[in-house]
Amino acid sequence: MNKKFLDLGYQPLANRYLKIFKKLSIKKGELYKLGVGFNTKTKLVSLIKKIPDKKMFDKNYPYRSSMSKTMINSFKKLSIKIKRKFKPKLFLEIGSNDGAFIQNFSKDKVVCVEPCSNLAKITKRKGYYTYDNYWNLNLAEKIKKKFNYVDVIYSSNTLTHINDLNGVFKSISLILNKNGVLIIEDPSFLECIKKGSYDQFYNEHIYVFSALAVKNIIKKYNLELFDIETLKTHGGSLRYYIKKKDNKNIKIKNSVINQLSKEIQFGLNNFRTYKKFSENVKKSKKSLIKILTKIKKDNHNIIGYGATAKASTVLNYCNIDNNIIDFFVDTTPDKINKFMPGKNIKILPYNKKLIDKYEYIYLGAWNFKDEIFKKENEFIRKGGKFITHVPKPKIL
Ligand code: TMP
Numbered sequence: 001m002n003k004k005f006l007d008l009g010y011q012p013l014a015n016r017y018l019k020i021f022k023k024l025s026i027k028k029g030e031l032y033k034l035g036v037g038f039n040t041k042t043k044l045v046s047l048i049k050k051i052p053d054k055k056m057f058d059k060n061y062p063y064r065s066s067m068s069k070t071m072i073n074s075f076k077k078l079s080i081k082i083k084r085k086f087k088p089k090l091f092l093e094i095g096s097n098d099g100a101f102i103q104n105f106s107k108d109k110v111v112c113v114e115p116c117s118n119l120a121k122i123t124k125r126k127g128y129y130t131y132d133n134y135w136n137l138n139l140a141e142k143i144k145k146k147f148n149y150v151d152v153i154y155s156s157n158t159l160t161h162i163n164d165l166n167g168v169f170k171s172i173s174l175i176l177n178k179n180g181v182l183i184i185e186d187p188s189f190l191e192c193i194k195k196g197s198y199d200q201f202y203n204e205h206i207y208v209f210s211a212l213a214v215k216n217i218i219k220k221y222n223l224e225l226f227d228i229e230t231l232k233t234h235g236g237s238l239r240y241y242i243k244k245k246d247n248k249n250i251k252i253k254n255s256v257i258n259q260l261s262k263e264i265q266f267g268l269n270n271f272r273t274y275k276k277f278s279e280n281v282k283k284s285k286k287s288l289i290k291i292l293t294k295i296k297k298d299n300h301n302i303i304g305y306g307a308t309a310k311a312s313t314v315l316n317y318c319n320i321d322n323n324i325i326d327f328f329v330d331t332t333p334d335k336i337n338k339f340m341p342g343k344n345i346k347i348l349p350y351n352k353k354l355i356d357k358y359e360y361i362y363l364g365a366w367n368f369k370d371e372i373f374k375k376e377n378e379f380i381r382k383g384g385k386f387i388t389h390v391p392k393p394k395i396l
Contacts, residue, residue, distance in 0.1 A: 001039065001040050001041065002037040002038070002039050002046065002048070003037055003038050003039075003040060003271055003274075004035050004036070004037045004048055005036060005037065005038055005271070005274035005275055005277070005278050006035065006036040006198065006201070006274070006277070006278045006281060007033075007034075007035050007036075007278075008034040008035070008036070008198065008201060008281075008313060008316075008317045009033070009034065009316065009317050010026055010031040010032065010033055010034070010316070011031060011032060011033075011034040011202065011203065011312070011313060011316045011317070011342065012024050012030065012031055012312065012316065012341040012342035013051065013055065013056060013203055013341060014202035014203055014204060014309035014310075014312040014313065014341055015056070015061065015062055015063055015204065015309050015312075015341070016341050017062060017307070017334070017335050017338035017339060017340070017341060017347065018338055018339050018341075019337070019338055019339075020339075021339045021344045021346075024342055031342065032049055032051065032203065033048075033049055034047065034049075034201060034202070034203070034313070034317075035047065035048035035049065036048065036201050038271055038274045039213075040271060041216075042213055042216045042217060043210060043212040043213045043216060043268065043269055044165075044207060044209075044213040044216070044217065045189050045207065045208050045209075045210070045213065045274075046206055046207045047201065047203070047205070047206050047207075050163050050206055051203045052163075053115070053134055053162070053163065056161070056203060056204055057115045057116050057134075057161070058116060058117075059116065059117045059118050060116075060118060060334070061116035061118060061119060062332060062334035062335050063097070063309070063332070064097065064098050064100075064119075064332055064333075064334075065097040065098055065100035065101070065156075066097075066098050066099070066100040067331055067332050068368055068371060069371055070232075070233060070368055070370070070371045071100060071233060072100060074231065074233050075100055075101040075104060075156075076104055078101070078154075078183075078239075079101065079104030079105060080104075082152055082154070082183070083105075086151065086152050086181050087151075088109065088150075088151035088152040089109065089151055090109060090110075090111070090147055090148075090149075090150050090151050091105055091109055091110050091111070091150070091151065091152050091153075091154070092110075092111045092112075092113065092143070092150045092152070092153045092154070092175070093110070093111075093112050093113065093153075093154050093155065094113045094135045094153065094154070094155040094158055094159070095113065095114060095135070095155055095156065095157070095158025095159075095161070096112035096113060096114045096119075096120075096123055096128075096130065097114060097116075097119050098119050098122045098123070099112070099122055099123040099126055099128060101154065101156065102123060102128055103126070107126075107127045107128055107129075110128055110129065111129050111130075111131070111143060111147060111150070112128050112129065112130040112131070113130070113131045113133060113135055113139065114130060114131075114132060115132060115133055115134045115135075116132075117132045120132035131143070134162075135158075135162060135168060135171060136164070136167050136168075136171060137167055137170060137171045137174070139171070140171035140172070140174050140175045141174070143175060144174060144175050149175060149176065149177040149178075149180065150175050150176060150177060150180060151177050151179075151180050151181070152180060152181050152182075152183065153172055153175070153176055153180070153181075153182045153183070154182075154183045154184075155182075155183075155184045155185075156184070156185045156186075157185070157186055157187075157234060157237075159184055159186065159207075160186045160187070160205055160206060160207040160208060160209060161204050161205065161206060162206070163206055165207070165217055166217075166220070169217065169218055169220070169221040169223065170221055172221070172223075173221040173222060173223060173244075176244065178244055178246065178247060179243075179244075179247055179249060180243070180244070181241060181242070181243055181250075182223065182240075182241075182242040182243070183239060183240070183241055183242070184214075184239070184240050184242070185231060185233075185237050185238065185239040185240070186207075186208070186209050186234075186237060186238065187200050187205075187208055187209075187234045187235060187236065187237050188208075188209070188210065188211075188230070188236050188237055188238040189208045189209060189210040189213075189268065190210060190236075190262065190263050190266060190268060191235060191236025191237070192208055192235070192236070193266070193268075193273070193274075193277050194236075194266075194391070195235060195236065195390050195391040196277075196280055196281065196284050196389070196390060196391050196392065197235050197310075197366075197390050197391075198277075198281040198284070198313070198317070199308075199310035199311065199313040199314050199389075200235065200310065201313060202309050202310065202312060202313045204309065209238070210263050210268050211225070211228055211238060211240070211256070211259040211260050211263055212260060212263050212264070212268055212269060214240055215256075215260065218242060219245075222244060222245045222246070223242050223243070223244060223245065224242065224243060224244075224245050224252070225240055225241065225242055225252070225256045226241050226242065226243050226250050226251070226252045226253060226256065227240075227241035227252075227253045227255050227256065228240055228241070228253075228255045228256055228258075228259045229241075229255070230259075232370075233367070234367050235366065235367040235390070238259065284389055284392065284393055285317060285318050287389075287392070287393040288314070288318055288387075288389045288393035289318055289319075289320070290393075291387060291393050291394070291395065292320065292324050292325075292362070292387065293324070295360050295387075295395075296323075296324060300359050300360055301326050301358055301359070301360070302324060302325050302326065302358070302360040302361070302362055302387070303325060303326050303327055303328065303329065303355065303358050303360070303361055303362070304325045304327070304328035304329070304340075304345065304361070304362045304363075304364045305328070305329055305330075305355070305361045305362070305363055305364055305365060305372060305386070306328070306329075306330060306363065306364035306365020306366075306368065306372070307328040307329075307330040307332070307335045307340060307347045307364060308364045308365050308367075309341075310364065310365075310366075310367070311328070311340065311362075311364030311365075312340060312341040312342065312343075314364075314389060315340055315342070315343045315345070316341070316342045316343065320343070321343050321344050321345060322343070322344045322345045322346075325345050325362055326345075326358075327345060327346045327347065327348050328340060328345060328346070328347045328348070328364060329347070329348050329349070329350045329351065329354065329355060330347050330348075330349075330350060331349075331350045335347050336348065336349045337349075352376075352378075352379075355376070355379060355384075356378070356379055356382070356384070358384070359383070359384055359385060360384075360385050360386075360387060360395075361379075361384065361385070361386050361387065362386075362387045362388075363386045363387065363388045363396075366388045366389075366390045369386075369388070373386075
């Protein structure tokens with residue numbers, strides 16, 4: 001049973017950056033209610049109302065994985081490990097985006113799947129065999145016909161975006177070699193709850209996984225976890241290593257039981273924990289608004305850094321507009337000179353000189369805090385201050 005625990009109000013589609021600002025309407029279906037529920041049986045956390053894929057992932061999808069050095073480095077490290085440990089003859093990536101990960105592999109060993117055709121075009125152009133389709137059983141059958149079984153399947157920050165999780169794992173199970181390995185990585189719900197990062201929820205993040213939920217979902221498809229790594233990326237993620245149950249050549253590592261125990265100890269199998277999180281989110285909203293309005297009252301300007309989908313959830317939940325934040329800066333070409341989803345706040349191209357004129361920056365990309373702080377050490381040295389809501393609203 002899916003029990004609702006969190007209400008983040010009416011929200012726009014998070015990655016929909018408009019060229020001309022317009023007030024969105026609930027009546028016209030331009031805003032949807034963002035509620036989050038907990039399945040007491042499977043322990044899966046998911047959005048109550050799910051937006052159809054085709055509305056979210058199309059030929060204009062702006063998100064580019066290669067915009068962050070942190071992700072490029074993390075992908076490079078993993079690719080070395082995959083080649084060394086699993087030596088795949090054929091490798092498949094589900095949600096290959098602009099090829100930030102796949103670029104570490106040789107072209108003849110790789111199949112990419114990316115439904116956003118603007119992104120699929122990039123890997124195609126580089127010579128990688130790319131399907132610009134959604135991941136589902138039809139596609140898996142097609143790939144199996146052409147390539148036969150796959151040795152390693154990798155999917156980063158993608159499976160949580162696909163509504164039909166049963167279809168996802170059924171398709172993976174169909175195409176994965178009997179000794180094959182599935183690696184998925186996504187934001188960890190345990191980290192999300194610990195950090196009060198309610199902005200992990202937006203229409204594209206249909207699910208935020210815990211190890212408890214992953215274990216329960218995959219067992220139906222004869223798959224099991226054999227290793228879990230904790231990552232700093234995307235505000236704290238888990239990388240799950242999964243194999244076929246019948247494959248006894250791979251041993252199950254202690255990391256699996258350790259993560260499951262941590263989650264149980266924290267109360268992730270108990271609805272009360274989720275209700276408490278919801279209360280903390282309300283407090284976080286109040287506190288962030290208080291900090292920002294005080295800065296404005298003291299006659300300072302605030303800008304935003306990193307026009308993330310997460311920031312879209314925060315701005316719309318806390319009702320923050322251009323009376324509070326003058327503009328955002330971002331490096332992503334498809335976001336620049338557009339408006340933050342649902343809010344009259346423009347996104348300007350990142351420019352060091354421009355941000356140096358300001359004293360306060362709201363950190364939309366808090367998940368890249370280390371990378372951004374390194375880049376902006378001059379701003380900080382001169383007395384510039386970042387504001388965050390993670391783990392608690394404060395001026396850093
Ligand atoms: P994400 O949190 O959804 O991955 O989005 C990160 C956003 O932050 C993306 O739009 C790129 C932007 N960004 C910058 O503009 N400058 C930076 O230095 C970094 C690391 C990210």
